[in-house]
Amino acid sequence: MRMTVLASGSKGNATVIASRETRVLVDAGLSCRELLKRMALVDEDASALDAILITHEHTDHVAGLSVLARRLRIPVYFSEPTHRAWVRQMTPRTAMTYAKWLEHVQKEKEARAAQDAVEDGSIQIAAASAEAEEDDASAAAIKRDPASLPAVEYFQPGTNFSIGDLSIMPFTTPHDAADPCGFVFESASESIRMAIATDLGYVPPNVKRALERIDVLLLESNHDLEMLKDGPYPWAVKQRVLSRVGHLSNHATAEFLSRDYDGNATYIVLGHLSETNNAPELALLSAEEAIRERRRLLGNRVVLAQQAAPIAPICL
Numbered sequence: 327m328r329m330t331v332l333a334s335g336s337k338g339n340a341t342v343i344a345s346r347e348t349r350v351l352v353d354a355g356l357s358c359r360e361l362l363k364r365m366a367l368v369d370e371d372a373s374a375l376d377a378i379l380i381t382h383e384h385t386d387h388v389a390g391l392s393v394l395a396r397r398l399r400i401p402v403y404f405s406e407p408t409h410r411a412w413v414r415q416m417t418p419r420t421a422m423t424y425a426k427w428l429e430h431v432q433k434e435k436e437a438r439a440a441q442d443a444v445e446d447g448s449i450q451i452a453a454a455s456a457e458a459e460e461d462d463a464s465a466a467a468i469k470r471d472p473a474s475l476p477a478v479e480y481f482q483p484g485t486n487f488s489i490g491d492l493s494i495m496p497f498t499t500p501h502d503a504a505d506p507c508g509f510v511f512e513s514a515s516e517s518i519r520m521a522i523a524t525d526l527g528y529v530p531p532n533v534k535r536a537l538e539r540i541d542v543l544l545l546e547s548n549h550d551l552e553m554l555k556d557g558p559y560p561w562a563v564k565q566r567v568l569s570r571v572g573h574l575s576n577h578a579t580a581e582f583l584s585r586d587y588d589g590n591a592t593y594i595v596l597g598h599l600s601e602t603n604n605a606p607e608l609a610l611l612s613a614e615e616a617i618r619e620r621r622r623l624l625g626n627r628v629v630l631a632q633q634a635a636p637i638a639p640i641c642l
């Protein structure tokens with residue numbers, strides 16, 4: 327199994343999780359072009375992606391979503407409230423009642439079915455021109471309906487689902503979005519578990535449970551408390567970050583690692599570091615100290631995810 331963090335932080339998040347047979351992208355928070363570029367940099371074949379999974383609708387997790395999904399023609403997995411919040415965000419001038427929302431979902435389904443029918447009957451065109459046409463068509467479609475996607479699948483946080491040989495457990499996280507979640511991925515054939523837990527104000531019991539027996543853990547270590555307090559953010563933003571639905575501080579992450587974490591992981595990847603209110607050395611030191619207190623541990627290599635570049639794929 328493999329985890330490749332393409333980007334992590336408030337300017338964009340995206341991570342590839344791959345098992346023997348299945349490859350998914352978690353969040354698409356950079357432009358489509360940048361996502362494809364970064365995947366190429368670490369030899370992740372974008373055309374082999376089976377699906378995109380979205381944790382929540384904040385821009386740093388969805389910026390390139392519609393363009394990438396349409397380009398690769400792959401389904402997007404959301405929880406229903408997250409999908410709805412995203413559609414609203416993409417079409418801000420349309421007021422949408424719940425009845426209208428249901429109508430929208432139904433229309434999209436019918437449009438997709440109609441398009442599939444057309445495609446099934448169509449003749450193969452030369453690859454290059456087909457791609458150009460596809461780009462034009464997808465640009466036009468995005469202009470018409472910026473929230474249109476090739477296919478949408480719903481999951482429910484707390485309920486397991488599968489894509490190919492990947493078993494996926496989405497878990498609810500405390501964060502100021504419609505229905506935010508993290509994910510645990512398990513490949514049955516390899517009995518390895520990987521988890522993504524960023525964008526959470528604190529670590530509630532359900533998250534502690536979800537993060538048991540994880541082999542590769544991408545965990546938020548967003549800010550240093552002192553740097554945030556003294557930093558340039560307006561008061562209201564500081565309050566938001568610090569709140570129970572904001573982000574984990576280095577201190578909160580260290581507290582989780584020293585008190586609740588089971589010491590099982592081969593790798594702990596620290597992510598979503600603030601570029602303004604954190605320093606990579608501080609986050610690293612804080613996490614390493616927290617783990618050092620737990621002497622029996624031998625694995626637990628701590629790695630920093632980056633905002634500006636992908637990190638080397640972690641393979642187990």
Ligand SMILES: [Zn+2]
Nearest residue numbers: 336384386525
């Ligand atoms: Zn975020």
Ligand SMILES: [Zn+2]
Nearest residue numbers: 382384501525
């Ligand atoms: Zn967020």
